[in-house]
């Protein structure tokens with residue numbers, strides 16, 4: 515990978531790496547993703563307008579790697595994970611979770627936020643690979659990044675789950691002052707990477723087609739649990755505050771010879787709600 519791309523990521527907190535996947539791979543994964551979402555969401559017959567405002571931003575299905583073996587190949591693809599490791603400047607990465615984010619045709623914007631505040635990881639060496647299965651431009655939900663905001667090593671929780679985030683709330687964040695998001699067009703095969711502290715949003719999907727995107731979130735191996743904030747990636751494995759986050763729910767993602775097996779323990783009924791929504795695997 516060219517040094518300029520690494521420099522771009524370190525300075526701005528996001529970067530596009532062009533042509534990581536071949537056209538045929540993108541086509542293959544696009545179909546797999548479509549089938550996986552159909553299966554996960556088979557009980558959800560709601561129209562877009564019947565969903566919560568958060569759900570109108572995207573259909574979300576997490577940890578597809580566990581129950582769809584072919585998608586697991588993508589989640590643990592060493593080209594993608596290797597790029598993520600280089601950008602973060604670490605030797606070993608674990609997976610936090612994967613997720614499909616399908617912005618439906620007519621779907622609303624994704625409100626401005628940064629991801630790290632949703633995760634109880636003490637250290638901030640986290641990165642997301644955002645992998646579109648179609649071309650992305652301003653009409654179908656392209657992402658906008660607030661350049662350099664990852665340099666403020668402080669998590670600010672923005673509650674995007676409750677609905678539209680007001681401008682007044684964003685105006686209180688000093689790191690966003692005077693900044694406008696930089697929107698990024700992508701071709702199939704390109705992958706956008708963003709740091710867990712980089713503020714970002716996405717535009718509504720004004721096109722007539724859904725926007726299929728698959729994302730993989732990685733964190734530096736050796737990171738520890740920073741708080742008791744609930745998250746399935748640590749709570750499923752009973753990782754306590756202060757402990758190293760290390761279990762078969764968040765296996766090593768780089769460097770590895772082959773994808774891991776799915777976690778040994780099925781997901782307990784403590785997670786019945788996200789399981790029934792198709793957000794998490796059923797078993």
Ligand SMILES: O=C(O)CCC(=O)C(=O)O
Nearest residue numbers: 615624629642644716729
């Ligand atoms: O896909 C989107 O609309 C938003 C994605 C996002 O917020 C993320 O991947 O962190």
